[in-house]
Amino acid sequence: QVQLVESGGGLVQPGGSLRLSCAASGSTESIYASGWYRQAPGKQRDMVATITSDDNTEYAVSVKGRFTIFRDNAKNTVYLSMNNLAPEDTAVYYCKAQIVGARDAWGHGTLVTVSS
Secondary structure, three states, X not given: OEEEEEEOOEEEOOOOOEEEEEEEEEOHHHEEEEEEEEEOOOOXXXXXXXXXXXXXXXXXXXXXXXXXXXXXXXHOEEEEEEOOOOHHHOEEEEEXXXXXXXXXXXXXXXXXXXXX
């Protein structure tokens, strides 16, 4: 099993920055891809950014150029660096791990609020 714990959310002003962390524990060697997703109130959960075990990345169009996903394998942690935040980035951000031979693992989420 894999457990994920997100951190780093909070309140930030428009134009500000945050860095989210997703720490994995358990059978981390079975993770072949990770990603960040977000869900705003009343909306569906959407992909924000993903990264594979060989560091291939993908981004949602709305965050490309502002957000960066990267990994620290030694810490079993995936990060999402978010710059130039806008009110429309307000959402609960979830981390997901895709696991060989098992269901995806999800964290419980961390709230990001962009407001003046």
